[in-house]
Amino acid sequence: MTVPLRAAALEVDIRIGDVEGNLERIRTALERGAASGAQLIVLPELATSGYLFDDVAEAAQAALSRDDPRLDVLRGALPPGVVAVLGYLELDGDRLYNSAMVLTGEAIIGQYRKAHLWDRESELFEVGDSAGAVFDTPVGRLGVAICYDNEFPEVPRALALAGADVLALPVNWPLVPRPDGEHAPEVIQAMGSARSSRLPTVIADRIGSERGVAWTGGTTVIDGDGWIAAVSDDGVALADLTLTPGDKALSPRNDLFGDRRPDLY
Amino acid sequence: MTVPLRAAALEVDIRIGDVEGNLERIRTALERGAASGAQLIVLPELATSGYLFDDVAEAAQAALSRDDPRLDVLRGALPPGVVAVLGYLELDGDRLYNSAMVLTGEAIIGQYRKAHLWDRESELFEVGDSAGAVFDTPVGRLGVAICYDNEFPEVPRALALAGADVLALPVNWPLVPRPDGEHAPEVIQAMGSARSSRLPTVIADRIGSERGVAWTGGTTVIDGDGWIAAVSDDGVALADLTLTPGDKALSPRNDLFGDRRPDLY
Numbered sequence: 001m002t003v004p005l006r007a008a009a010l011e012v013d014i015r016i017g018d019v020e021g022n023l024e025r026i027r028t029a030l031e032r033g034a035a036s037g038a039q040l041i042v043l044p045e046l047a048t049s050g051y052l053f054d055d056v057a058e059a060a061q062a063a064l065s066r067d068d069p070r071l072d073v074l075r076g077a078l079p080p081g082v083v084a085v086l087g088y089l090e091l092d093g094d095r096l097y098n099s100a101m102v103l104t105g106e107a108i109i110g111q112y113r114k115a116h117l118w119d120r121e122s123e124l125f126e127v128g129d130s131a132g133a134v135f136d137t138p139v140g141r142l143g144v145a146i147c148y149d150n151e152f153p154e155v156p157r158a159l160a161l162a163g164a165d166v167l168a169l170p171v172n173w174p175l176v177p178r179p180d181g182e183h184a185p186e187v188i189q190a191m192g193s194a195r196s197s198r199l200p201t202v203i204a205d206r207i208g209s210e211r212g213v214a215w216t217g218g219t220t221v222i223d224g225d226g227w228i229a230a231v232s233d234d235g236v237a238l239a240d241l242t243l244t245p246g247d248k249a250l251s252p253r254n255d256l257f258g259d260r261r262p263d264l265y
Numbered sequence: 266m267t268v269p270l271r272a273a274a275l276e277v278d279i280r281i282g283d284v285e286g287n288l289e290r291i292r293t294a295l296e297r298g299a300a301s302g303a304q305l306i307v308l309p310e311l312a313t314s315g316y317l318f319d320d321v322a323e324a325a326q327a328a329l330s331r332d333d334p335r336l337d338v339l340r341g342a343l344p345p346g347v348v349a350v351l352g353y354l355e356l357d358g359d360r361l362y363n364s365a366m367v368l369t370g371e372a373i374i375g376q377y378r379k380a381h382l383w384d385r386e387s388e389l390f391e392v393g394d395s396a397g398a399v400f401d402t403p404v405g406r407l408g409v410a411i412c413y414d415n416e417f418p419e420v421p422r423a424l425a426l427a428g429a430d431v432l433a434l435p436v437n438w439p440l441v442p443r444p445d446g447e448h449a450p451e452v453i454q455a456m457g458s459a460r461s462s463r464l465p466t467v468i469a470d471r472i473g474s475e476r477g478v479a480w481t482g483g484t485t486v487i488d489g490d491g492w493i494a495a496v497s498d499d500g501v502a503l504a505d506l507t508l509t510p511g512d513k514a515l516s517p518r519n520d521l522f523g524d525r526r527p528d529l530y
Contacts (some may be wrong), residue, residue: 012346015467084325105371115526115529116524116525116526117524118519119516119518119519120518122518128525130529131526131529131530149341150525151461152461152462152524152525152526152529153418153419153422153457153458153462154418154422154525155530157418157419158530178492179300179492179493181446182492185460185490185491185492187490188453188456188457188460188492189457189460189461190457191453191457192453192454192455192456192457193418193457194455195416195450196416196417196418196454225450226450226453227443227444227447228444251384253384253385253387254380254383254384259381259382259413259417260381260417260419261380261381261392261417262395262397264380264395264396265396265419265420265423
């Protein structure tokens with residue numbers, strides 16, 4: 001069985017600390033994604049807040065609780081059956097998390113808190129207690145991880161083994177050097193992990209720069225064979241993916257999961 | 266601490282069933298690799314035998330036992346301190362294995378039997394009982410896996426966690442379609458796994474074709490950042506790698522291994 005899925009990863013003009021403005025720009029982006037016919041829409045990590053906060057006090061000013069009604073407003077941009085994944089800065093009591101929310105027009109389906117923190121994030125955020133998460137959604141079993149999470153090969157593999165049919169990956173990738181003609185290194189890692197587990201991967205990255213850090217602009221949709229199905233074109237990477245729920249066969253003789261040797265690792 | 270390592274992956278004109286001829290061409294290739302100053306020399310999977318056997322009987326005709334004196338002859342091509350990794354078709358009693366041997370001029374350091382069998386291999390070969398292996402050698406802790414093994418992300422990760430400083434990967438990659446401008450998919454997977462674990466990876470592939478199967482010609486040396494350090498040029502991919510034994514730090518705040526969450530996967 002195969003299931004078609006139109007997926008969109010969206011660039012958004014995210015401004016640090018401007019929660020109200022970011023929410024409005026996110027709402028506009030969600031409407032644009034929905035208008036393109038996308039059934040799955042992915043937005044960047046910490047899209048509501050920006051990233052490079054000086055300290056916890058400044059970050060806390062840009063945080064939202066899970067049940068903040070301003071997040072509900074975003075759901076109004078989503079037609080029935082459309083699923084969005086949004087990175088946001090979560091406040092829970094006096095703790096901050098780098099989180100992602102899975103939304104439909106009807107409900108908040110789930111939440112995930114980043115488990116692998118990059119650089120100064122560990123001074124701002126608590127770590128999550130799962131390494132990615134899988135949610136049942138109207139578009140199938142959806143894996144969610146955030147940025148550096150996916151550079152640990154255990155994460156996309158475990159999500160696929162747990163039944164994820166597609167992976168939503170909000171990121172904030174600082175630009176790093178790479179040889180001419182090569183994809184960003186994080187894209188190469190995602191292409192490899194997508195192919196290893198037949199796990200299409202929808203990546204929404206930042207553009208431009210923030211407080212002196214240039215972003216990679218790596219917004220990309222990767223298909224289940226590990227090839228690039230779309231990169232950002234005028235702010236949207238849009239691709240028609242084919243999901244293959246539960247099917248990891250390569251041929252009658254080989255199967256990406258069936259050939260594993262769990263007795264050995 | 267960093268350790269320089271000159272590594273060579275070699276193409277060889279391998280002819281199916283021509284064990285004597287293959288051994289002679291392998292010996293010549295080893296001499297050539299040693300003359301280039303390489304301290305680690307990697308040759309393809311099943312280099313002594315070829316790959317596309319019709320049946321077990323034909324494969325058995327091209328098999329060698331571990332202690333076959335014809336393998337000893339190869340060691341004569343290796344100067345002191347040089348390590349070679351050679352794929353060969355191993356006969357043990359009445360069983361056949363797709364194996365790799367780790368050689369120096371002085372000794373056979375170790376052996377590995379492929380744990381993940383591709384396509385018709387399962388009709389010819391028994392499976393090995395470890396998923397890659399790590400050997401202490403004159404050039405450091407050397408991981409060895411064979412071809413399809415490395416497409417399971419568990420394998421290079423486990424070898425790096427077991428202390429491998431560099432991975433030798435003999436392969437026979439059948440050519441598969443890929444988009445214009447992309448590396449072979451198996452190279453992309455190896456680039457990703459090399460970067461995830463800072464595991465330089467030395468890949469020796471076949472060239473040409475055999476019994477109607479075209480080979481990828483993917484002989485490549487990948488550095489510890491996951492970038493391509495060398496591809497085959499006139500039969501040799503030669504690169505000066507930098508090994509970083511035990512050091513997986515990315516910065517004072519991040520570490521490829523220290524940031525893992527083994528409590529979660």
